[in-house]
Amino acid sequence: MASSSLARTLVPAVLRATLRSRPIPDEVADQSVDTFLSAYFGAEFARTFGSALVHGIYAADSRQLSVRAAFPSLWDASIRGKGNIVRGIVQNALRPSNNLDDKTYEMGNMMDKMKGVSVYSFQDGMETITRALRQDLEKRHNVEIIAGDAAASLRRDASDTTFKIDTVTGRRIDASHVVSAISLKALNNIVPPSIPITSTTSQNSTSSVTVVNIVFPPTSFPIHPPGFGYLVPRPRSNALDAELEDHAGTLGVVFDSCALPQQDLYANAASPRFTKVTMMLGGPHAFPHNAESVSEDKLLGILSRHLAPSQPLPKPVLIRVHHLTGCIPTPTVGHLQRIAAVKNDLKKSEFWRGNLEIVGAGVGGVSVPDCIEQGRHVGLNW
Numbered sequence: 001m002a003s004s005s006l007a008r009t010l011v012p013a014v015l016r017a018t019l020r021s022r023p024i025p026d027e028v029a030d031q032s033v034d035t036f037l038s039a040y041f042g043a044e045f046a047r048t049f050g051s052a053l054v055h056g057i058y059a060a061d062s063r064q065l066s067v068r069a070a071f072p073s074l075w076d077a078s079i080r081g082k083g084n085i086v087r088g089i090v091q092n093a094l095r096p097s098n099n100l101d102d103k104t105y106e107m108g109n110m111m112d113k114m115k116g117v118s119v120y121s122f123q124d125g126m127e128t129i130t131r132a133l134r135q136d137l138e139k140r141h142n143v144e145i146i147a148g149d150a151a152a153s154l155r156r157d158a159s160d161t162t163f164k165i166d167t168v169t170g171r172r173i174d175a176s177h178v179v180s181a182i183s184l185k186a187l188n189n190i191v192p193p194s195i196p197i198t199s200t201t202s203q204n205s206t207s208s209v210t211v212v213n214i215v216f217p218p219t220s221f222p223i224h225p226p227g228f229g230y231l232v233p234r235p236r237s238n239a240l241d242a243e244l245e246d247h248a249g250t251l252g253v254v255f256d257s258c259a260l261p262q263q264d265l266y267a268n269a270a271s272p273r274f275t276k277v278t279m280m281l282g283g284p285h286a287f288p289h290n291a292e293s294v295s296e297d298k299l300l301g302i303l304s305r306h307l308a309p310s311q312p313l314p315k316p317v318l319i320r321v322h323h324l325t326g327c328i329p330t331p332t333v334g335h336l337q338r339i340a341a342v343k344n345d346l347k348k349s350e351f352w353r354g355n356l357e358i359v360g361a362g363v364g365g366v367s368v369p370d371c372i373e374q375g376r377h378v379g380l381n382w
């Protein structure tokens with residue numbers, strides 16, 4: 001490890017940050033993740049670790065992503081440590097948690113169940129969460145779920161306090177309060193053009209990712225080393241074409257059969273094991289523009305160069321390619337301030353009177369827990 005290129009970047013970067021104090025100037029309200037990490041840990045650390053981490057969560061360019069929105073604890077650590085980020089991280093870790101919300105979540109025995117768990121999945125996929133939510137909500141007499149329809153316009157007459165939502169199928173819904181979980185761009189398209197929700201929606205971009213699931217037949221040699229998978233950092237700015245071709249827009253690869261072996265059901269313990277991997281491509285990279293441009297040979301060529309297995313990769317028994325357009329919002333630099341301004345406008349506006357709230361991955365954080373937390377705070381001032 002000590003002689004690996006990982007350690008050669010990591011150890012000096014952490015030492016440098018431990019010894020260095022770099023208070024953020026008062027006039028700087030936000031920075032990109034890349035600028036922030038470069039200041040404390042050096043440019044090479046920011047390019048390798050920083051960009052790879054950002055690829056794994058946001059599939060975005062760390063030079064555009066807001067550090068305050070994406071990694072608020074790092075920003076807080078820098079403030080708390082008075083410019084020494086390592087001191088700030090240690091102080092944050094030692095600080096007793098006074099988050100009252102921790103105590104008000106009904107967690108059942110979930111905390112015990114999750115002890116030592118770093119990643120979990122559902123046998124029937126992530127849809128399990130939304131299906132369970134739906135089943136629970138349908139039991140409540142005051143909840144109606146309308147599926148297969150979309151809001152086409154959101155209006156209110158000047159003389160009336162009730163909002164009118166018209167759907168694409170012609171349904172009319174009257175509402176005293178509205179919570180919007182659609183993107184701000186989509187919301188802007190349905191509100192009266194004279195009162196746009198925000199004039200800065202163009203700064204709220206999204207990432208598109210091509211997800212490739214590959215299943216290899218049982219082999220006598222390991223297709224990949226044991227582990228969770230790997231993330232690919234942003235190429236050096238002076239990277240040669242051949243180096244770029246090696247990755248061809250790959251953001252990372254998950255070794256599914258290793259990370260989540262419980263997902264694979266076999267007849268018995270002696271059954272030969274298949275190997276499942278998931279490649280993710282695209283995001284800030286130009287390649288691939290669409291699912292059709294991803295040829296099987298090209299994908300397997302990239303994977304083979306990365307994994308360098310002891311024997312050629314066998315022909316997969318299954319390859320599925322899905323191109324997910326605009327699947328992850330990118331909170332760019334200044335995101336928190338822009339969202340605060342929008343929320344303030346909604347509160348102060350004669351038209352909205354604080355009765356329209358905005359939530360969702362493009363507003364207050366992209367993870368499932370972030371979205372749950374936003375939902376919990378909705379309507380507290382109504």
Ligand SMILES: C=Cc1c2[nH]c(c1C)Cc1[nH]c(c(CCC(=O)O)c1C)Cc1[nH]c(c(C)c1CCC(=O)O)Cc1[nH]c(c(C)c1C=C)C2
Nearest residue numbers: 055056057058059118119209230251252253254280366367
């Ligand atoms: C379509 C590709 C996606 C990539 N990231 C996300 C999607 C939907 C969203 C996402 N990924 C992670 C998080 C953080 C979760 C949290 O903080 O609660 C979010 C919102 C982390 C993550 N990324 C990958 C895995 C397996 C995990 C879970 C790890 C963990 O939390 O311990 C893999 C991965 N995701 C993407 C890439 C390119 C990638 C590559 C290995 C993009």
